[in-house]
Amino acid sequence: MKLVGALVAVFRETACLTQRELADRACLHQETIASIEQGRRPLKPDLARLLDSILETKRALSTAVENMPEVDLIPAWAEEYMDFEREAIALSWFENQVLPGLLQTENYARAVFRTDVPALSQDEIEQRVAARVERQEILQRKIPPTISFIISEATVRDRLGGKNVHIEALRHLRACAELPGIALQIMPLGRETHAGLSGPFILLETPDHQHIAYAENQRGSQLITDPDEVSILAQKYAMLRTQALNPEETKGLLDLRLGDP
Known part of the structure; x- marks a missing residue:
């Protein structure tokens, strides 16, 4: 979760977006983006696909989420x-x-x-x-x-x-x-x-x-x-x-x- 969150932060900064700007484009709260980037909240598959589209990251985030270890997938499924x-x-x-x-x-x-x-x-x-x-x-x-x-x-x-x-x-x-x-x-x-x-x-x-x-x-x-x-x-x-x-x-x-x- 921390690795995926760090990827979101890197891709966001590369796109020259603040957390608030990315949150606005994704129709989310800024705190949601912050929690994901800090590894406190799992990135769910549907949001990963949306962020890939916004950040033009060619399914990098979706692929990362799909291949997360089972121990990290458990809270993601539960939260979804x-x-x-x-x-x-x-x-x-x-x-x-x-x-x-x-x-x-x-x-x-x-x-x-x-x-x-x-x-x-x-x-x-x-x-x-x-x-x-x-x-x-x-x-x-x-x-x-x-x-x-x-x-x-x-x-x-x-x-x-x-x-x-x-x-x-x-x-x-x-x-x-x-x-x-x-x-x-x-x-x-x-x-x-x-x-x-x-x-x-x-x-x-x-x-x-x-x-x-x-x-x-x-x-x-x-x-x-x-x-x-x-x-x-x-x-x-x-x-x-x-x-x-x-x-x-x-x-x-x-x-x-x-x-x-």
């Missing part, structure tokens, strides 16, 4: 997904190990990041918690997105952070189940069939009705735009909805867990 998430009109989210980020309390998120291996510094933990909580603002939009969540019962039973954090997370989950536009379903333990054994994923619809998907694993993440691949995940999600408890049954299970946490 979060750009889509902020504007989404619909989300379908399946999780089997941890509560979805949009449904986590601050204390639960902190407990999640404290389990990272290798361990994160306290500053890194607090930065990630703040970013996760900020993302939840989309639930309070004037016109919120339509969101379906399917979560494994195991995530409801796990006590990340201890008893108090667990109870707070359950109460927050129960409150979120009443928000307009949200359908929360729990996949109970002991099912004989399960369409999501390959792991968690998210389906998203953009304001211009583009359908994309996003998936993470232990060492990476992937933004999926191929219609065939998105269709396969949509079929999986549809099957999961038939296998999980319906929203009313889910509320009942959460009430039961809160009565005996």
Whole structure:
């Protein structure tokens, strides 16, 4: 990221442009250009193509981004997904190990990041918690997105952070189940069939009705735009909805867990 950022700075200076001038041409904030040049913010593929055009760099930046090491691609894909998430009109989210980020309390998120291996510094933990909580603002939009969540019962039973954090997370989950536009379903333990054994994923619809998907694993993440691949995940999600408890049954299970946490 630092190398790519340094290339942006060199090409910008060669073109005799200030950061503000380049930002204006790209319809960005000056701080965005500054963050990219300092290696604090990843250069995403679409912006790399735009800057190549503005700076007349013959795909140099696009090629650099396409060939970044996997460890640097992870935050780039994640940030690109979060750009889509902020504007989404619909989300379908399946999780089997941890509560979805949009449904986590601050204390639960902190407990999640404290389990990272290798361990994160306290500053890194607090930065990630703040970013996760900020993302939840989309639930309070004037016109919120339509969101379906399917979560494994195991995530409801796990006590990340201890008893108090667990109870707070359950109460927050129960409150979120009443928000307009949200359908929360729990996949109970002991099912004989399960369409999501390959792991968690998210389906998203953009304001211009583009359908994309996003998936993470232990060492990476992937933004999926191929219609065939998105269709396969949509079929999986549809099957999961038939296998999980319906929203009313889910509320009942959460009430039961809160009565005996």
